[in-house]
Amino acid sequence: MRLRHIEIFSAIMLTGSANGAAKLLHISQPAVSKMLQHAEQSAGFALFLRSKGKLLPTPEALRLREELGPFDEQLKRIRRLVTSLAHGADRPLRVAATPALAHHALPQVMARWCRAFPQSKCELSVAHTREIEHALLFDEIELGLTMRPVSHPNLVATPVCESTLCAIAPAGWWTDDLLDQPLTADDLAGQPLITIDPDDYLGSILSAWLADAAEPPVSNLSVQTYPLGKSLVQQRIGIAIVDSFTANYPEHHPDIQIRPLAIDETLQVYAVTEHSRPPPQSAERLIQFLRDDAPGSSAGESSRG
Secondary structure: OOOOHHHHHHHHHHHHOOOHHHHOOOOOHHHHHHHHHHHHHHHOOOOOOEOOOOEEEOHHHHHHHHHHHHHHHHHHHHHHHHHHHHOOOOOEEEEOOOOHHHHHOHHHHHHHHHHOOOOOEEEEEOOHHHHHHHHOOOOOOOEEOOOOOOOOEEEEEEEEEEEEEEEEOOOOOOOOOOOOOOOOOOHHHHOOEEEEEOOOOOHHHHHHHHHOOOOOEEEEEEOOOOHHHHEEEEEOOOEEEEEEEHHOOOOOOOOOEEEEEOOOOOEOOOOOOOOOOOHHHHHHHHHHHHHOOOOOOOHHHHHOO
């Protein structure tokens, strides 16, 4: 007997009829009857006696049911596991994101994810890109999110969306007519600038950009994360260059001003996974939600509007 024969047999034993088995298995009643006929032909003996619309098990069927008891339980566990995997609920989804994405992109993305997977668990952590790489390689997380390129041969970095570069300053720093004008490196001459660690990917981009300025800005503070740079701007310490996620979250920020940056560079957001472990469906949905909610995406504008 084939696996499908056993499944039909067990469903009929449970419900007592071909119609009941059809409802249980979500197939048609004629399909059940045809498969039962095949099962009996394969077994070489009758499994059920037909009586007034009922299917009564033969002695052989009763003996077969005894032997199939453990198998039926295992089949139920397999079905539950498949359902669990489909809904991402088998084990917590472990995600690590760099600070800017964790604090300024993930909150509203996770709100959508929790609605899509109400029975699932997720473990979120904040880490720098090198830490994310190590966590993926040692099977400590399933998904990493970063704005820094990853080149390890055992890791797969999938572009998700882009983030532009913005200049942020304390409220009232610039006149209103300047807010739509891109900020140039020369505009920062003599201005207090909170710089990003030059070892950071964004920091290296900004260092090259500022090298062409006629007069460098005044820089007494250097930070490792964009959120920290934004917090210092909110304390009216100076200007910072950050990604658009950091600049625009939350949507209303009366204590800062934002200007576009006169630079061709953008930051690519990457979803990073381990090559031999494809991300589960729940991770794929999280990536899609991040893509939808990225600043400038039509889906993101709709969800915020």
